[in-house]
Amino acid sequence: MKNLSQHKAPIMEALNNFKQMRVVPFDVPGHKRGRGNEELTAFLGEKAMAVDVNSMKPLDNLCHPVSVIREAEQLAAEAFGAKHAFFMVNGTTSAVQSMVMTACKAGEKIIMPRNVHRSAINALILSGAVPVYVNPGVNRELGIPLGMAVEDVKQAILDHPDAKAILINNPTYYGICSNLKALTELAHEHGMLVLVDEAHGTHFYFNDALPISAMAADADMASVSMHKSGGSLTQSSFLLINNEISEGYTRQIINLTQTTSGSYLLLSSLDISRKNLSLNGQEIFRKVAEMAQYTRDEINKIGGYYAFSKELCNGDTIYDFDITKLSVHTLNIGLAGVEVYDILRDEYEIQIEFGDIGNLLAYISVGDRRLDLERLVSALAEIKRRYQKDKSGLFDHEYITPQVVATPQAAFYAPKEKLPIHDSAGRIASEFVMAYPPGIPILAPGEMITKEILSYIQYCKDKGSFMTGTEDSNIEYINVLKESEQ
Template identity: 75%
Template sequence: MPILEALNKLKKSRVVPFDVPGHKRGRGNSELTDFLGESCMSVDVNSMKPLDNLCHPVSVIKEAEELAADAFGAKQAFFMVNGTTSAVQSMVLSACKKGEKIILPRNVHRSVINALILGGAIPVYVNPEMNHELGISLGMTLAAVAKAIGENPEAKAVLVNNPTYYGICSNLRAITELAHQHGMLVLADEAHGTHFYFGENMPLSGMAAGVDMASVSMHKSGGSLTQSSFLLVGGAAVNPGYVRQIINLTQTTSGSYLLLSSLDISRKNLACKGKEIFRKVSQMAQYARDEINQIGDYYAYSKELINGDTIFDFDATKLSINTLNVGLAGIEVYNILRDEYDIQVEFGDVGNILAYISVGDTHRNLERLVSALAEIRRIYKKDKTGMLQYEYINPEVLVAPQEAFYAEKEALPLEQSGGRICSEFVMCYPPGIPILAPGEKITAEILDSIEYMKEKGCFMTGPEDMDIKNLNVLREG
């Protein structure tokens, strides 16, 4: 763990800090030091010769990157401290320049579309199939990707979610081989797939499938601190030096050594103990799934959904639970769990909740979740008539995202915006998949969906108007 070792060596030295940060190892901010602890504050330091430099690593960070690349089976690994958002954006900006096309599913995280706004690439959306009973969008079919490639042979890249927030995996190897046959790069958003690299009997990881770049949220299932991630580069088609230049356009020049060391430590932990860790996680998730499915009305789904196409594989560590037959929207169950039972699950949407299971969980806490869900069903169950069955709506993209975002615009009341072209985002967070993105037509169906989600208590975000009573649309004429 080169970064950790360098920090420990620094702590033992008698270096007098006349550099930033100004709290000077915590001595200048006693309240913060009391809260975080002296151990933490003493290693919140700036780049210096013994600690290397994140923007241009030549020593301990370079060595840590090489160890991470080896652990993930990658050609190069970059330490990312601006979150996986930064990794995703760097990946897209490295693959596509202004005006170039990228093929991607529409149910992507907003960070992907943000990259299109920043760089000016043009999206070619492959609308995912839907499971209407569960109300979830699925993976991209190989046939749909082939069609998009055939219609857009000049596209530079194909982006794949591996997996989706719910645990759905596309046929990543086949999509990768198809894209490479047509000279296109393959980018994998693996924000929820860190464990694919280290567990047993997991869906295929991006590097194993031969993708060119993958963004990996170590802080989700990998155990590192929030906001720390890796960007991985695969084969010879991508120049790592150019990727680093792209990363340095947006990533901080003051990389946090708390985040960097957490990546270094977590990488070592997964490389040495990953199989054992994720075997336990899988067992806990299956135990909870079995218990929840015995309650009645809830459906905790898993690998039985696999169909070899839209659901090529499923991440069984995901405890995704459909709530529609209880007569409650997922967000309603989410809120009841939080407000009445002090249980915080990852997210709730129109028809589902996701409870994120990790090595830090215990059977006792899982039993508490199961008991709470059983009691919620007993107390709150109602007729599901009139409930919205699904969340994803195929968009009508009329203007490129960058053009729409920066165009002349005007604010209209939500109910009067139908038929116009949106110039901003509207989404539930999490998961952060846009209901509307810049350049898309606002339809009556979308407006109904937004109102329904607001009514059910989804945390809506994106628009300039924080109350989402108005939307910015392209000015006509």
């Protein structure tokens, strides 16, 4: 292996060299460096179009990298403390699916919390792996699912000693962290692999004051959304492997579903962002944490809102908290989080990450300015003054423990019928229902539909949550298993 320097960005450097070669393109893409699509070039810029190119010898090949992409992978692995890092251009969804499919074959069990992102359950549909769900802890006051209790995972391992792996969300969308080190050691003691969905934890690798990262905790695989807090372009992520996970086999699994036409815009954005974080991450995320804390303090001075942080830590289901996350509970002003989300966007031109029934999340990053944070605080104060009402009648919790009747794959592909959703109680779902973001299913294929779940779905719709998952785009009908299949 050549000497690595985190000051290098091999993919970017190869693209710059390529631009100077004045190559005549008789290959794809057909826009030919932008000349064939003037409107798109005017919109995106000549510089972007000039590097939207195809794989070729000077630029390497994502499916089987041997030169510049290979070197960029090695630099990323060093930066993240991993054995190897794969560049993912189908998003962290693809990375999560690749983790599950690398660890588990059809019929093999995987232990996971039920509040996983839909990509993890999609991986079960694709692979035929069988979930063993551990219900997360729940904070009833805030209405949010927490991490997995160590004792609950230990019991799941004892009940299912043949499970191949355990999947852990770390952190959750809200910033909640499980006891990652203890869970990893527990799984390894029983011969199970540890897979970590770190979609919201890129920054853990680059600042010592933040919670422990998956690789530092000795996990076997982690999927990292570099585009969320790491600064790369949307849809670009890393899949990290560690310990005895095979690089070659993992790449074969990735290549089952990842595009063979990897975008060099995405690849170079990963390469450049890794360089930036490896050189400047400590200071970048010190500033981000400082901005988040300032905003938390100001919001809590308003009254009614509760911007929560490390004071929630309990040593188990909230083992640690991501202090860069600005999560705010809104129910005490009589408004659902999604209602505040809509008011901020529609009346104040402030776009936050998401709002659910009880909370909202503003994503703070190095790109934010103090002036913008003050504008958010002022808007929240004004919303409270203008719209505050009695909180009675609001849902007091977010997470409903599902009744799992069939595996996701069996239910998704089973003979099914379409019912009006309000008539579906007592039947088994054959598809998802979820609010997006965050994309955590309220119902997943194979789960019993209950009156409680239906009430919650209707409540989400009434409050304006963006609902998705069903074939019916209006979520008025739902596919269920035929009676003979139940």
